[in-house]
Amino acid sequence: MDSVTVQSSWRSDLSIFFLGMCALLNLYATQPVLEQLATQYRVSISLATLTISATTFGVAITAPLAGSISDRYGRRKLMLWAILAMALATIICMFSPNFTLLLLGRLLQGIATPFVFAVAVAYITETFAPKDAVRLNSLYVAGTAFGGFSGRFFAGLFFDTFHSIPAIFLPMVIILVLAYLMTLRWLPQDDQFVPSDSVWQSIAGIGSHLLDWRLLLTCFVGMSLLFQQVATFTYGSLRLQAAPINLSTMAVGFVFIVFLVPSILTPFIGRLILKVGVNTTFLLTCTLGILGLLVALIPNLWTMILGLTCSCVSVFAGQSCALEFVGQHVKQNKSAAIGLYLMSYYLGGTLGGIVPGPAYAHFGWISTVGIICVISLIALGGAQLSWHGQPNQ
Numbered sequence: 001m002d003s004v005t006v007q008s009s010w011r012s013d014l015s016i017f018f019l020g021m022c023a024l025l026n027l028y029a030t031q032p033v034l035e036q037l038a039t040q041y042r043v044s045i046s047l048a049t050l051t052i053s054a055t056t057f058g059v060a061i062t063a064p065l066a067g068s069i070s071d072r073y074g075r076r077k078l079m080l081w082a083i084l085a086m087a088l089a090t091i092i093c094m095f096s097p098n099f100t101l102l103l104l105g106r107l108l109q110g111i112a113t114p115f116v117f118a119v120a121v122a123y124i125t126e127t128f129a130p131k132d133a134v135r136l137n138s139l140y141v142a143g144t145a146f147g148g149f150s151g152r153f154f155a156g157l158f159f160d161t162f163h164s165i166p167a168i169f170l171p172m173v174i175i176l177v178l179a180y181l182m183t184l185r186w187l188p189q190d191d192q193f194v195p196s197d198s199v200w201q202s203i204a205g206i207g208s209h210l211l212d213w214r215l216l217l218t219c220f221v222g223m224s225l226l227f228q229q230v231a232t233f234t235y236g237s238l239r240l241q242a243a244p245i246n247l248s249t250m251a252v253g254f255v256f257i258v259f260l261v262p263s264i265l266t267p268f269i270g271r272l273i274l275k276v277g278v279n280t281t282f283l284l285t286c287t288l289g290i291l292g293l294l295v296a297l298i299p300n301l302w303t304m305i306l307g308l309t310c311s312c313v314s315v316f317a318g319q320s321c322a323l324e325f326v327g328q329h330v331k332q333n334k335s336a337a338i339g340l341y342l343m344s345y346y347l348g349g350t351l352g353g354i355v356p357g358p359a360y361a362h363f364g365w366i367s368t369v370g371i372i373c374v375i376s377l378i379a380l381g382g383a384q385l386s387w388h389g390q391p392n393q
Contacts, residue, residue, distance in 0.1 A: 008132040011186035018179040020143020023117035026109040029151035032252040041099040046357035056349030058110020064339035066114035075123035082115035087176040094169040126192045145263035156253025206336045217386035223348030224379035229315045230352030239365040258309040262316035269317040282321040289314025
């Protein structure tokens with residue numbers, strides 16, 4: 001096999017950025033409009049939050065498999081089918097006449113998502129020259145952060161503009177169609193790709209990791225991180241729309257700009273890990289998240305924004321710590337280990353949308369913060385136990 005010689009251009013740069021947007025565009029898009037969804041479909045707020053959990057559950061289902069399937073059938077082809085599937089699932093959401101069909105569309109969005117986010121990094125590394133691949137990977141991560149913001153922002157903006165639930169899905173369809181066309185026309189074929197002999201051969205590596213207690217505890221850490229993220233911003237959005245803050249859906253969409261902060265700070269977390277290790281870094285970032293949530297209990301817009309920002313940064317930083325540990329600790333079948341971790345991570349997101357619901361309905365925002373803090377402290381203890389004495393310490 002010849003060495004990688006493909007050079008990037010502004011077209012490939014833009015395409016990679018849009019691929020990153022696809023990875024997180026749909027997942028949390030309904031967070032700013034949960035009350036409106038509940039009214040539209042005549043369901044409770046707790047049921048409306050299932051529009052978040054259904055998508056993250058879909059991701060959890062296919063996250064362990066996406067890398068293995070792409071190992072067999074190719075990167076670019078699989079990403080094109082996945083983007084098309086996401087667009088079709090989003091159209092189902094747009095025209096769903098009832099809540100059940102809306103949940104089905106959201107589930108299908110989640111099922112398709114890992115076939116972009118779990119495949120794109122491998123595609124970049126295999127296809128582009130090494131000096132370009134490093135830069136494109138950073139551009140891809142920036143795209144994921146911007147996609148996470150865009151889905152929420154456009155949902156709030158389009159609802160406030162058109163006063164229509166179907167309208168919130170329109171910008172997502174447009175972005176996905178653009179990403180599909182860019183990938184099809186501007187991204188090169190993955191000629192350096194060498195298919196594996198069997199999908200099952202790749203998947204089989206997961207079994208050996210189920211006996212690794214350090215990895216399993218790390219999977220719980222990942223689960224706690226997305227639990228924190230989804231619970232914080234799902235029920236935090238409801239808190240922002242309630243008295244005394246009373247934000248509109250569009251204003252709540254603007255609050256999600258805080259998701260752009262981790263894209264700036266995360267590279268510094270990598271340096272901190274190299275300097276003090278994952279244990280100390282995770283202790284610091286977990287503490288930041290808990291303190292941020294306590295600040296967010298103050299019924300004021302700016303203190304809530306500050307608290308949500310701290311929580312958001314702590315989640316992305318904690319993710320860096322956990323993935324760094326997995327990379328250092330696992331010596332064989334790393335793709336299977338990453339798949340197991342991602343499954344746990346997104347299962348945490350599913351639970352984060354569901355578990356705090358009953359408590360929030362009876363006790364409000366303070367109960368959500370309490371639940372998150374307890375789970376974060378348990379995860380911190382698990383991390384300190386399982387990561388102690390590893391080489392990156």
